[in-house]
Amino acid sequence: MAFTSPYPAVEIPEVSVPDFVLARSAELGDAPALVDGLSGETITHAELGFYVGRLAAALHARGLRKGDVVAVFCPNTIWYPVVFHGIAAAGCVTSPVNSLYTPEEIAFQLKDSGAKVLVTISLFLDRAREATAAHPVDEIVVLDGAEGHTSLRDLLSTDAPAVQVDIDPATDLVTLPYSSGTTGLPKGVMLTHRNLVANVAQCRPLIDLHAGERIIAVLPFFHIYGLTVLMNQGLQWGGAVVTLPRFDLEQFLRTIQDQKITRAFVAPPIVLALAKHPLVDQFDLSSLVTINSGAAPLDESLAEAAQARLRKGADTGVTIAQGYGMTELSPVSHTTPDTGREPAGAGPTPKGTVGYAIPNTESRLVDPATGEDAAPGERGELWVRGPQVMAGYLNNPQATADTLDADGWLHTGDVAVVDEAGRFTVVDRVKELIKYKGYQVAPAELEAVLLTHPEISDAAVIGVRDAESGEEHPTAFVVRTPGSGITADDVMAHAAAHLAPHKKVRRVEFIEAVPKSAAGKILRKDLKAVAAAW
Structure with missing residues (x-):
């Protein structure tokens, strides 16, 4: 049987990702949109909208056209959203590259994605050059500048006319992240404008994030979790996204304290540090309202331990929860609602679960051995259907068919159970990943x-x-x-x-x-x- 979300369906605007995420940039004006957690450098919402328009114009003037792929090999900075949305506004497709990749791995992605341009930073330039020696691109753009390369400043200072690209949100790609999917070598995951717009809109009823909140962005934007949940969700809902280039526990704690961070979207290793590392006691983390863990299962006892430590014995304070998703789901399909956003009549969501299916999302639990729906209360492979499901894997129809069936169900490869209230718990993995x-x-x-x-x-x-x-x-x-x-x-x-x-x-x-x-x-x-x- 198919389990529907307990939340009413939401409207999915038929617009591009930049038009959706930056819709309030003029209204929010001088409110901070992006803050460098180390230097304090800030981009306001109004500036973000302006910079995105200038970058799109510059890319168009340099000959990039709708559908062209631009690889972005860069850690989190306040300029990453400018680059991502500028590429999207030009009608092009961002293929984010893992900052830890070797030249061989970068070259593979450049070749497989068909990238025409590689955007990077000077610190990564040696690896970028070695990768492009193996698989050439038309140009390497170095955001912070390097001799012989165009910089972001060069692009933003263009006097090229503004560009308006006719985008079909349902079919035109906006990003091409690479994922190993349920098994095998990395594959380009084709995500449309509608996929990403839908996922932010779908999460809204469960997340009580409002303008003025401050979200720490230490999970990388090159990961779909960082890209959608931290970057696009935070900006679209009017928050300030505070960036850190990598995870360093002391920097992370100091930034939460000094920037009065209200929300942290993290992975389980960070929750482990919050539960056990002695450094945590040296910082004031009382501004935190919610810590939401994703990217891997979070153990119930670990979540309880971290929450108890941060609350320092109080009955109220920060809540630690978790969600579920994957690159092929843009990425969220299930999450724990904020306090007060639970379905009617439901109490607090137990630790260890990934919460409820988000609006417009159907779920099935299927016995991997028989292909039949698992009996009530039994484990089964989690299948998901909804507007956040990918268009498929780039140039890989067999891998697409192995993961996405003819009825639109994405076979996640994860084994889950669901309770009588509709809350899901991921318990195992069919896939080898x-x-x-x-x-x-x-x-x-x-x-x-x-x-x-x-x-x-x-x-x-x-x-x-x-x-x-x-x-x-x-x-x-x-x-x-x-x-x-x-x-x-x-x-x-x-x-x-x-x-x-x-x-x-x-x-x-x-x-x-x-x-x-x-x-x-x-x-x-x-x-x-x-x-x-x-």
């Missing part, structure tokens, strides 16, 4: 890298859950070539040289042979059984 610190790590990608080593004859990678953090650590089972003396440190060093830090192999076990089925499929359940005995 490893989640480490909120990032997706595809075993197939790590295995491919390991097999390039001449002293490795076979390899299999699984995620092994760490009891302390709850994180899954990429763990490699390696078969040495005859006569090889390769060590675990050698294996990890080889992987680290070719992969971003979050994809590193964290443990190596040497085995005689990788267990496989008759069809050659790695029997990961056998390896997980071995790991469970450690």
